[in-house]
Amino acid sequence: MREETGVNGLARRIRESYGQFTPAESQIADLLLASPELMLGFTATELAARAGVSKPTVTRFVGRLGLSSFQEFRERARSNHVPEPGSPLDLLARALDVTGGDLGVLVTESLRRDIDNLERTYLGLDSEQLDVLVDLLVDAPRVAFADFRKQYALAYYAGTLFNSIRPDVRVLPAPGTSAEDGLLDLGAGDLAVLFPFRRAQRDHEITARAVVDRGATLVSIGDRHPNHADALATIHLVCESGGVGLFDSLVAPMSIINLLFTATANRLGEPAQERLADLERQHRTFGTFVRESSGRSASGREAMWLQ
Known part of the structure; x- marks a missing residue:
């Protein structure tokens, strides 16, 4: 043979x-x-x-x-x-080189890499840039979080958080539209945040240029790979994303989103508290959450709508 x-x-x-x-x-x-x-x-x-x-x-x-x-x-x-560098096949091949397909090794290496990503990301933060970004998140009349494909999850998560503490927050692209449709109302003083990771996408370049052309401020929260959005951004926060999976680890950018959210809420102060309180009242009105009544056995517990 x-x-x-x-x-x-x-x-x-x-x-x-x-x-x-x-x-x-x-x-x-x-x-x-x-x-x-x-x-x-x-x-x-x-x-x-x-x-x-x-x-x-x-x-x-x-x-x-x-x-x-x-x-x-x-x-x-x-x-x-020879897979395209940065493609899932490329990352899978690298992961198999490290883990040999062993689940135990994968668990250990995933934890080690994510801890390392978090540590390197936080140690690399520029405190002055961070302070300016928090001010932008507080003061901008409108804030748009945008991205595409898998990074859309980051934009969506950021949007849901920030909408709870300040008005005029949007996530782009909205279903059935392009990101450019959602940028129509953006102008001077407004803020757009993109999350470019790994391979550069044409959508990033188009959206970044549209934001800048409209006079809004562009911020990029992404990795170290070259990207048009990073080049056009006023602020670029670098998040380490290496791992042993088929796709980038997004643990660090998720943590940075939480950090920015908390810092923005602290700086907003009373307006953020009032908006959160209003949101809680809405939850009680519509019975959003359930709780277990006390004194029930595990088999006889009943769900009680929060009042």
Whole structure:
């Protein structure tokens, strides 16, 4: 059997060997031929679970291909594959290099990396920049938190927090619109915050330029990767986001959002307290939250609407 490397080479070998497989091994072959990218990232355990077979069946399957182990199978799959830097496939390959697919190692490394991300992010904060940003969050007539794809979660989280302590907060893009639609009312004195991480997106450049063109202040909370938004921003807070996952770790930016929220609430003082109190009254009026009545057994507890 000739030497085959790369995903395409192994797929060819699987097709050539198909007649030798048992029914269970054929399930693995069918899965990998339908989704060849699984050769790059799955462990033997994960592949067995996805194919609905046992792990020993996976071992026999790669042996049927003339390979000594599943590790050799995966190394050959990845030998000619060069994923785009920063892509999920690239990050997955790096993660597997660190963890070897071991869940215990993944847990330990994830914790270690996130603690390191938080520490480096906070040590790198510029106190003067932070002070200016809090003033902007207090004084800007309108504040917009915007981003796209997975970073939209950061914009949404920030928007829900800040809306509870000050008026005229929006999250962009709103469903069914573009970010530019939401920028129509932004002007001089207003503030827009973007969260660019990892690969630069065309949406970041378009939105950043639109914010600046309208005379609003642009702030970027992102990583160290080059991005048009960072270049146009008045303030760029750097958040470390390295990890062992398929995507960036967003622990540090989430923490920075919480920090800015608390600092802004403190600086707003009474207006923030009044808005929070009004929000609590609304919760009581509409029975937003429930609590358990006292004196009930675990099996007989009843939910009581907060009054």
